[in-house]
Amino acid sequence: MQSTPTGTEEGKGQRILLELLDVSFGYKHEDVFQPIIKDISFQIESSEKIALIGHNGSGKTTLIRLCLGLLSPTSGKVLVDGLDLSDRKDLQSARKKLGIIFQDSYMHYFGSTVQEDVAFGPSNYYHDSWKIRELVDSAINVVGIDALRMRNPLKLSGGQGQLASVAAALASEPRYLFMDEPAVMLDVLNKEMLLSRLFNICEDLENSIIYITHYLEEISKFDRLLVLCEGELTFDGKPEDFVSSPELWAKNRLEMPSKFRLFNLIIQKLKSVNAMPHDLKIDDDPGVYCRLYRDIFGNELEGLLL
Amino acid sequence: MNYTMSVLSLIDVTKTYPDNPDIPALDINLFELRKGEHVAMIGEIGSGKTTFAKVAAGLLKPDRGAVQRFGSLLMYGRNQKFNLDKQVGYLSQKPEEQVFNTSVYREVAYALKFRPIPSDSYWKMADESCKIVDIDLSYYGNINPFSLSEGELRRVGIASNLVYDPELLILDEPAASLDLALKNLILARIFERYRSNNNSLILITHDFEIVLKYFSRVVVLKRGRIVCDCAPTDLVVREDFEAVTGLRLPFIARFYRELMLSGTRLKFQCRELS
Numbered sequence: 001m002q003s004t005p006t007g008t009e010e011g012k013g014q015r016i017l018l019e020l021l022d023v024s025f026g027y028k029h030e031d032v033f034q035p036i037i038k039d040i041s042f043q044i045e046s047s048e049k050i051a052l053i054g055h056n057g058s059g060k061t062t063l064i065r066l067c068l069g070l071l072s073p074t075s076g077k078v079l080v081d082g083l084d085l086s087d088r089k090d091l092q093s094a095r096k097k098l099g100i101i102f103q104d105s106y107m108h109y110f111g112s113t114v115q116e117d118v119a120f121g122p123s124n125y126y127h128d129s130w131k132i133r134e135l136v137d138s139a140i141n142v143v144g145i146d147a148l149r150m151r152n153p154l155k156l157s158g159g160q161g162q163l164a165s166v167a168a169a170l171a172s173e174p175r176y177l178f179m180d181e182p183a184v185m186l187d188v189l190n191k192e193m194l195l196s197r198l199f200n201i202c203e204d205l206e207n208s209i210i211y212i213t214h215y216l217e218e219i220s221k222f223d224r225l226l227v228l229c230e231g232e233l234t235f236d237g238k239p240e241d242f243v244s245s246p247e248l249w250a251k252n253r254l255e256m257p258s259k260f261r262l263f264n265l266i267i268q269k270l271k272s273v274n275a276m277p278h279d280l281k282i283d284d285d286p287g288v289y290c291r292l293y294r295d296i297f298g299n300e301l302e303g304l305l306l
Numbered sequence: 307m308n309y310t311m312s313v314l315s316l317i318d319v320t321k322t323y324p325d326n327p328d329i330p331a332l333d334i335n336l337f338e339l340r341k342g343e344h345v346a347m348i349g350e351i352g353s354g355k356t357t358f359a360k361v362a363a364g365l366l367k368p369d370r371g372a373v374q375r376f377g378s379l380l381m382y383g384r385n386q387k388f389n390l391d392k393q394v395g396y397l398s399q400k401p402e403e404q405v406f407n408t409s410v411y412r413e414v415a416y417a418l419k420f421r422p423i424p425s426d427s428y429w430k431m432a433d434e435s436c437k438i439v440d441i442d443l444s445y446y447g448n449i450n451p452f453s454l455s456e457g458e459l460r461r462v463g464i465a466s467n468l469v470y471d472p473e474l475l476i477l478d479e480p481a482a483s484l485d486l487a488l489k490n491l492i493l494a495r496i497f498e499r500y501r502s503n504n505n506s507l508i509l510i511t512h513d514f515e516i517v518l519k520y521f522s523r524v525v526v527l528k529r530g531r532i533v534c535d536c537a538p539t540d541l542v543v544r545e546d547f548e549a550v551t552g553l554r555l556p557f558i559a560r561f562y563r564e565l566m567l568s569g570t571r572l573k574f575q576c577r578e579l580s
Contacts, residue, residue: 055487056484057458103456104400151325158351158399158479159512160352185351187512188553188554214483214484256486258557262558286561290565294565294568
């Protein structure tokens, strides 16, 4: 089997885990084949934190469904730890390694309490009730929804429901956790908290996270960024490289969030004023941005970035 | 019509859900929205934003208190038919909850059937409101809404409200699952339309950038209560913002706040007419 180099893997000796080989997918609409995913290849190794972005309708959700074996590619292969998802037997054993939080997660509850819902995954894999309990407890603690334990999942608010479904997905400790916008209904504080907790788990358990988001400010916190545009994988690399290039954003039909525009504005000015090396990092505090901004522009504000 | 006319008022309204009896989901002394006013509503998760929207839309009966719309009290149960519901639009944060037709065209044009509008202009009106949300009706018209993606379904939900130009539109997280470019485009068009025909709008969101950009009034909910009702720019500079609201400002707002606190003179460009 030929593996396709993507240029981002550096770790030698690390076992390649999830692998997509020239995967394409499409629907037939009025007898015309409409491609949705076009020839995508990449590999995901253990404990990688990956953000997946793209404009509306670029095929992000479809790509994730292909990775999970919920859709079969029209051509190409998806391999999970060497298991081929098109093989029914392999699919069964591969599924244990895959976790998913759907976009419309609130459509997928079936327990009568949050606790029961979270326990569903582990109780399919383990018989030991002590072990199940431990997994449920730790998932609920990690997400910080102890107060919601005995509530009916269908009666939760949008944001609470999203946290509950994150806990449910974490409970079975999947090696690859796919998340389709798990935080759209969360406020900034909860978004940041959720992400840092997910990263901790990712490091502890050496599993990988593939995170779809439209809240693009988040992407600088990830190790790796995948960008989809009209079904094609147009970028695979470090988020910083993407952030600093406005042309790439335009090419991928994405709009740059205000934070990155501010970042690029300051960097550009610093470069043009003097060639001094700057020490501004994307994830720096707003205070640092503010100090630099005032150094450059003084007390005048040059247009609003909103 | 008088500008100062009250479009919506909630007086002494409480609502408690049976599965969480200790904490009221909504506990509002007074909330008033005037004609032509746009208000943004923010709050931490579970703070009662959606409950507020449902009560205001007349979909949920409060335990106590009065909801007044366009000068008349809202009625529930068997008397519901006397409500002036045709003037109010509501978009749920879960668009699947409110979409029920078999095609996108039927979904968008559905509300027109109950209004004195000749049926030959349905398509034109539906097409017009679909254009606002960037949906091409000639392509999507015959597609079943449930085969659409989350973002598309939400846009169809918005279009089915805009089609009859409700005098009060309540949008619950209309921008979730839209990319930034589309979000800015669609919201700008909606606000433009609502400003030009002087209708009222309530927008529930987590996105403080939208609030800063388009609104001159923001209401903050915390544990069902209104803890703040002021201009967004006044809210940003408050020292105790996080303590009062339980929210965190987005990066750019924190940056502006730093600038203002360090003495930079800054005038927010507020696009809302006040």
